Amino acid sequence: MDRRVVITGMGAITPVGNTAEESWDALVAGKCGIGTITAFDTTGFRVSVAAEVKDFDPVAALGKPDTLHNDRNVQFALVASDEAMKSSGLDAEGAIDPERLGVYVGSGVGGIGTTEAQVTRCNEGGARKVSPFFVPMMIANMAAGQVSIRHHALGPTLPVVTACATSTNAIGEAYRAIRYGYADAILAGGTEAAIVPVSIAGFTNCRALTTNPDPATACRPFDANRDGFVMGEGACILVLEELEHALARGANIVAEVCGYGNTADAYHITSPDPTACGITRAIKQAVAESGMDTDEGLYINAHGTSTKLNDKTETMGIKQALGEKAAHAAHISSTKSMTGHMLGATGAVEAMACACALRDSVVPPTIGLAEPDADCDLDYTPGHSVPFDGRWAMSTSLGFGGHNAVVVLRRYEGE
Amino acid sequence: MAESTFDRVVAILKDQEGLDDVELTRDTNLAEVGLDSMATVEAVMACEDEFGIEIDPEANPKTVGEFVDLVDGLLAK
Numbered sequence: 001m002d003r004r005v006v007i008t009g010m011g012a013i014t015p016v017g018n019t020a021e022e023s024w025d026a027l028v029a030g031k032c033g034i035g036t037i038t039a040f041d042t043t044g045f046r047v048s049v050a051a052e053v054k055d056f057d058p059v060a061a062l063g064k065p066d067t068l069h070n071d072r073n074v075q076f077a078l079v080a081s082d083e084a085m086k087s088s089g090l091d092a093e094g095a096i097d098p099e100r101l102g103v104y105v106g107s108g109v110g111g112i113g114t115t116e117a118q119v120t121r122c123n124e125g126g127a128r129k130v131s132p133f134f135v136p137m138m139i140a141n142m143a144a145g146q147v148s149i150r151h152h153a154l155g156p157t158l159p160v161v162t163a164c165a166t167s168t169n170a171i172g173e174a175y176r177a178i179r180y181g182y183a184d185a186i187l188a189g190g191t192e193a194a195i196v197p198v199s200i201a202g203f204t205n206c207r208a209l210t211t212n213p214d215p216a217t218a219c220r221p222f223d224a225n226r227d228g229f230v231m232g233e234g235a236c237i238l239v240l241e242e243l244e245h246a247l248a249r250g251a252n253i254v255a256e257v258c259g260y261g262n263t264a265d266a267y268h269i270t271s272p273d274p275t276a277c278g279i280t281r282a283i284k285q286a287v288a289e290s291g292m293d294t295d296e297g298l299y300i301n302a303h304g305t306s307t308k309l310n311d312k313t314e315t316m317g318i319k320q321a322l323g324e325k326a327a328h329a330a331h332i333s334s335t336k337s338m339t340g341h342m343l344g345a346t347g348a349v350e351a352m353a354c355a356c357a358l359r360d361s362v363v364p365p366t367i368g369l370a371e372p373d374a375d376c377d378l379d380y381t382p383g384h385s386v387p388f389d390g391r392w393a394m395s396t397s398l399g400f401g402g403h404n405a406v407v408v409l410r411r412y413e414g415e
Numbered sequence: 416m417a418e419s420t421f422d423r424v425v426a427i428l429k430d431q432e433g434l435d436d437v438e439l440t441r442d443t444n445l446a447e448v449g450l451d452s453m454a455t456v457e458a459v460m461a462c463e464d465e466f467g468i469e470i471d472p473e474a475n476p477k478t479v480g481e482f483v484d485l486v487d488g489l490l491a492k
Contacts, residue, residue: 065433069454128463128472132456 009088051340110140168347232340259290297390304334
């Protein structure tokens with residue numbers, strides 16, 4: 001029997017909203033989550049903007065011990081996982097066999113804020129001043145560990161670490177694990193909290209971030225004047241569930257996950273292959289697995305980081321994979337124009353946007369896109385959201401290390 | 416009147432380890448109120464900062480009373 005996989009729950013905390021639905025509504029409305037950095041004093045830094053999560057109160061959500069003993073990225077993941085479990089209904093007693101519930105939640109850089117603080121303690125106070133919680137708070141798998149503890153998920157667990165492709169890989173791998181029978185539901189997504197000095201300095205010096213200090217124009221994916229990405233933070237966790245399991249308990253179905261592609265550029269540590277062959281193959285793999293017809297109406301939530309190289313090569317990859325006609329017909333947008341680049345969390349937010357676009361028949365915009373670039377000549381939905389009657393959607397993610405991950409979703413139209 | 420060592424140690428345990436709602440006496444067993452070995456090390460380190468002392472990294476007080484005596488012993492030196 002062919003097992004199908006659907007999304008039955010969503011949890012998110014993002015720079016544009018502190019729940020999944022609040023975040024989605026903000027994306028449709030074109031709300032920008034980018035502002036001047038408040039997390040630390042940026043004097044001496046060339047970068048001064050980021051997309052921060054607002055009004056996050058971890059003590060209220062998690063209590064003091066869990067706040068003190070978890071890095072901010074894990075705090076985000078725990079809050080998002082609570083929302084995802086609740087919205088799916090899987091938090092109800094007996095809703096799922098714990099051994100059939102998995103956790104695939106990753107992070108790009110893990111507890112980098114914890115690392116920074118403890119390195120300072122070590123250098124200033126000596127080795128004995130380093131917290132016993134340093135290692136468990138810092139390691140990038142701990143969001144998955146803590147989420148499994150919190151929800152007593154005893155099934156497969158796989159904290160993916162593929163930089164900016166992390167949570168797209170997590171969703172893709174979770175889809176396959178359910179499809180091939182290893183679990184009935186998996187909490188899949190990613191989390192990130194990297195708006196800390198050493199991280200902003202490092203991303204600045206590898207020339208990934210924009211130094212534009214104006215929050216309104218800093219992130220402008222596919223625009224001729226784009227010059228780098230804006231760091232975001234937050235978490236997004238989706239509940240992927242086997243269709244029959246979801247139907248049997250009367251779950252609300254947002255959309256179906258039906259294809260996954262995963263390739264490497266094997267080219268350079270931070271620059272995409274200029275021929276775009278890696279992302280091209282990833283898209284082709286995901287489309288082939290989905291069985292979707294490329295002539296049908298499609299929404300692509302692009303990686304669209306607002307760097308010179310990404311947006312150009314990604315556009316090339318979309319055309320090479322789908323053909324010029326389908327590429328030009330597709331509705332495309334980069335929601336990073338509003339959320340910033342949430343690194344390991346970004347793919348899950350963007351898969352959520354695809355699912356909600358299919359559910360609500362609307363495509364969120366790319367804001368900040370004002371001046372077209374000859375190398376980026378597709379329909380990127382500039383400025384405002386548009387109605388959408390297509391049946392499928394795709395989220396593309398490309399990560400440092402040359403990781404390419406693509407998931408394909410389709411509108412859920414009943415059995 | 417200055418706070419006793421007991422009061423200051425209890426304040427650290429309550430503040431850092433989420434024991435706000437737990438009544439702590441000299442006889443309270445730390446493991447029984449949920450302090451694992453890592454949390455105990457963390458509380459020991461916080462006491463080093465609070466009292467300006469250096470506690471043996473291998474010290475492993477089992478009760479609140481043992482914890483207070485450990486600190487008082489070092490303060491008396």
